[in-house]
Amino acid sequence: MRRREFISVIGAAAAWPIAARAQQGAMPVIGILSPEWPNAVVAHRLRAFHEGLSETGYVEGRNLAIEYRWAEGRNDQLSALAAELVRRPVSVIVAAGSTPAALAARKATITIPIVFQIAVDPVQLGLATSLSRPGGNLTGVVTLNVEVAAKRLELLHELVPTATIVALLVNPTSTTLAETTTRELETAARTLGLEFYVLHASSEREIDAAFATLVQLRAGALVIGADALFNSRSEQLAALTIRHRVPAIYQYREFVSNGGLMSYGTPVVDTYRPLGVYTGRILKGEKPADLPVQQATKIELIINLKTAKALGITVPLPLIGRADEVIE
Numbered sequence: 001m002r003r004r005e006f007i008s009v010i011g012a013a014a015a016w017p018i019a020a021r022a023q024q025g026a027m028p029v030i031g032i033l034s035p036e037w038p039n040a041v042v043a044h045r046l047r048a049f050h051e052g053l054s055e056t057g058y059v060e061g062r063n064l065a066i067e068y069r070w071a072e073g074r075n076d077q078l079s080a081l082a083a084e085l086v087r088r089p090v091s092v093i094v095a096a097g098s099t100p101a102a103l104a105a106r107k108a109t110i111t112i113p114i115v116f117q118i119a120v121d122p123v124q125l126g127l128a129t130s131l132s133r134p135g136g137n138l139t140g141v142v143t144l145n146v147e148v149a150a151k152r153l154e155l156l157h158e159l160v161p162t163a164t165i166v167a168l169l170v171n172p173t174s175t176t177l178a179e180t181t182t183r184e185l186e187t188a189a190r191t192l193g194l195e196f197y198v199l200h201a202s203s204e205r206e207i208d209a210a211f212a213t214l215v216q217l218r219a220g221a222l223v224i225g226a227d228a229l230f231n232s233r234s235e236q237l238a239a240l241t242i243r244h245r246v247p248a249i250y251q252y253r254e255f256v257s258n259g260g261l262m263s264y265g266t267p268v269v270d271t272y273r274p275l276g277v278y279t280g281r282i283l284k285g286e287k288p289a290d291l292p293v294q295q296a297t298k299i300e301l302i303i304n305l306k307t308a309k310a311l312g313i314t315v316p317l318p319l320i321g322r323a324d325e326v327i328e
Contacts, residue, residue: 027065028058028283030092031085033101035071035078035228041254042232045097048269052276058283071101073203073229075173078104086112092279095140097268098228100174102127106138113288115278116140117271119147119226120176122293131293139288141274143266143296145226145251149181150188152249152264155301156221157192158319159262159308160247163220165195169210170225172200181225207233211240222248224255226265234258245311256302256327261311266296300324 036042050060058064067088069081082104085093093109095101095116102116106127117140122128129135131142153166168185170178182198189196197217199210207230214222224230224237231252238260241248250256251265274294282288304327308315320326 027063028091029065029067029088030094030279030283031067031069031088031090032094032096033069033071033078033082033085033098033105034096035073035075035098035101036096036232037072038068038070039232041234045269045272048272049094049096049276049279052273052278053280055273055277056280056284058280064283073232075100075171075202079107082108092282094275094279096272096275097231098174099125099176100228102138102140103176110137112137113282114138114140115275115282115288117143117275119143119145120180125176128293131295133289134291134293135289137288139278139291139293141271141278141294141296143268143271144299145265146177146180146184148265148299149184149223149225152223152251153185153188153192153194155262155264155319156223156247156249157194159315160221160313163194163247165197165217165219166221166223167197167199167214167217167219168223168225169199169201169207169230171202171227171229173202174227174229177226185223202229204233204236207236207240211244211246214246215244219246222246224248224250226251231268234260242307242310247311247313253300253302253325256304256307259304259307261304261307261313263300263302265299267298267300270298271296302327 060066071077078101086108093105093112093114095105097117099118099120102118105114127138172178199213201207201210234255235258238255238258242259247261249262252268253263256263301323302325303323
């Protein structure tokens with residue numbers, strides 16, 4: 001599927017009828033910039049985004065047009081895609097679920113409003129002056145998925161205390177995410193007395209290679225770092241962890257529902273509705289500088305008992321008791 005094509009989240013084709021296209025000139029246009037692929041998982045998230053838009057009175061194809069730009073796993077394409085949206089030009093850029101996308105959008109424009117969903121402190125990144133008053137042309141939602149990275153290692157250690165060698169998988173092209181997560185887990189591993197390794201993957205092929213290295217290291221547990229590439233490849237990641245019999249934890253439920261062992265993080269869909277609301281409010285005239293950056297507060301722990309059994313792991317009852325959901 002080409003980057004500019006997408007199946008509408010409400011069931012229609014991305015290409016609107018000729019009559020609708022003729023009316024686009026009178027419609028505001030927003031641009032969605034994503035490092036992912038247009039697939040069913042992303043469509044589920046965008047459905048929540050559209051629900052947020054509808055709360056402010058905007059419906060795609062009726063009184064709003066949307067331009068989609070997909071980097072399809074290549075963060076190095078984000079700058080060019082952001083520049084395309086600026087030339088379009090769009091009224092708002094939505095950097096969906098990606099710190100690299102937010103940084104690329106900021107680099108492309110200081111005037112067009114940008115709404116982001118990221119996992120790193122935007123003040124630290126220079127995207128906002130403060131959370132309460134961002135002060136520039138950006139605002140959005142921050143998840144807790146990097147902030148709780150060390151907690152993922154602690155949960156995994158609680159589940160498999162005999163694993164003395166652990167690894168972290170990161171995407172090196174997501175520099176900020178990779179460096180921040182590595183730093184957090186290095187400290188946590190040292191505290192727990194664990195031997196710690198960092199593996200890199202920035203493509204599907206490199207994910208397979210990383211798991212081959214994981215086996216060579218004889219790592220007994222794996223933390224998968226937060227990254228849009230890994231979000232889109234949760235099924236592949238889950239299958240590899242089972243094939244290589246490596247207990248692993250990730251941030252989103254999709255990993256566990258696809259057969260992964262455990263997830264711990266902010267429910268991603270919960271952060272897409274406010275993205276839609278903020279986008280609609282900006283279209284109505286509000287300024288990003290005056291819209292406080294929202295911080296996610298909910299964290300969920302999900303455990304797949306079927307996978308645990310397949311890996312020969314007995315999940316401690318206290319851990320099961322703390323889980324928000326148990327898949328059997």
